[in-house]
Amino acid sequence: MDLDRLLTLIRDGESERVEFKRAPSRTIHREIAALTNAEGGHIIIGVDDSSNIVGTDVKAALEMVTSALSSIVPPPQITTRKLSVNDRDLLIIEVQKGTSLCSVGGVVYIRVGTSIRPLSIQEILMLSSELGIIAWDGAPATDLADADPHCIDWFFEAITRSRGKVIADEDRNRYLRSAGAVRDGMLTNAGILFFTDAGMQIPHAKIRMIRMANDEPVWSREFEGPVARVIEAVYSALLAEIQKVEVVVGARRVRVEEYPPRAIREAIINAVAHRNYTVSADIRVFLHPDRIEIRNPGGLMPGVDIEDPEHVPRNPALSNLLYDAGFIERYGYGIRLIRREVEEHPFCSVAFSTGPNRFGVTFRKMVGSLVDEVDRRILDAVREPRRSGEIALVVGLSRPTVLRRLKTLEGLGLIRKEGAGAHVRYAAIR
Structure with missing residues (x-):
């Protein structure tokens, strides 16, 4: 971060991604974890809540931040930098958006607006799925007997139609396990979505x-x-x-x-x-x-x-x-x-x-914008069959541009393509 960018952040004030602190507080570890669990951002130490630059003891602040990091699991990705404004030192902490959820003392925090709060169990599950930490669809969820036999029959018929594979009846359960629809003798969430009236158990799956x-x-x-x-x-x-x-x-x-x-x-x-x-x-x-x-x-x-x-x-x-x-x-x-x-x-x-x-x-x-003047010039040029390079010379456009327009005109049924490879010619359909 350069000085101009820093001054812009300070001028714009605190936000969902920017936090000001006069000095590191005892909750700095929560602030860092909350940012990495959200979208990442910056903590600027040496600025008060009113955007006044007050300065800080950077060495002492950095020691406190380093100590605080040890209580965040897993460790977040941050970078720190010292910058000075009007002879007042500031410590800038840049926090990267995490690829996993970070916790402090077993609690997961997130930044919302300019404040932080702990996440509920449901919110942790949702964010974990969003980050790809857990695969919700592979979790066992209901009895295998809940599967609709007609849906299962249709699925294996579809495999034959689309993939050319024929799965014997005795191999169906094994195949469903390998595909992730069945686990531990139960239908997974993916199995529910595919083989049941999913709205009964997952009402928002519509x-x-x-x-x-x-x-x-x-x-x-x-x-x-x-x-x-x-x-x-x-x-x-x-x-x-x-x-x-x-x-x-x-x-x-x-x-x-x-x-x-x-x-x-x-x-x-x-x-x-x-x-x-x-x-x-x-x-x-x-x-x-x-x-x-x-x-x-x-x-x-x-x-x-x-x-x-x-x-x-x-x-x-x-x-x-x-x-x-x-x-x-x-x-x-x-x-x-x-x-x-x-x-x-x-x-x-x-x-x-x-x-x-x-x-x-x-x-x-x-x-x-279906057919413009350029397209009409191309249509005039192909009253007799021509190659794309010849058409480009006649209308004064590049060959790639002409080819794109020819494809559109062909899709409209206004021209046809004759020949193949280097011998392709285009002609108007009369």
């Missing part, structure tokens, strides 16, 4: 669809039951809501769906697979006039970057079952698939949002 108008709800529907059935029901309901837009291009009328169906389906599957089931909230699908939003409790797992996502499942057993049943194509591929489908769609954009204990996908339709 999806709520809400139609919005002027940001006000018009109607809502709830979908609950075994997750495979819920996914299909929500997807079918969404398809019924997605309209086909008719666009006039020259003398032709083209009908195209407002949103890419495969991307919508993948977003639903991702929400079911990766949500945090220890949070008593449901998945919500909002249907706005200009967009579809899919929100689920549970942020990205620690270390996962939305721009380059890796497969780090919060619910590994549930993910295994969804993969075996054919809902998941490849592990770690969901966000990439959504982006690819949107890129190939004529008029849709996608945005991802993430934060503490939340994740969202927003599909926004852009009907007005």
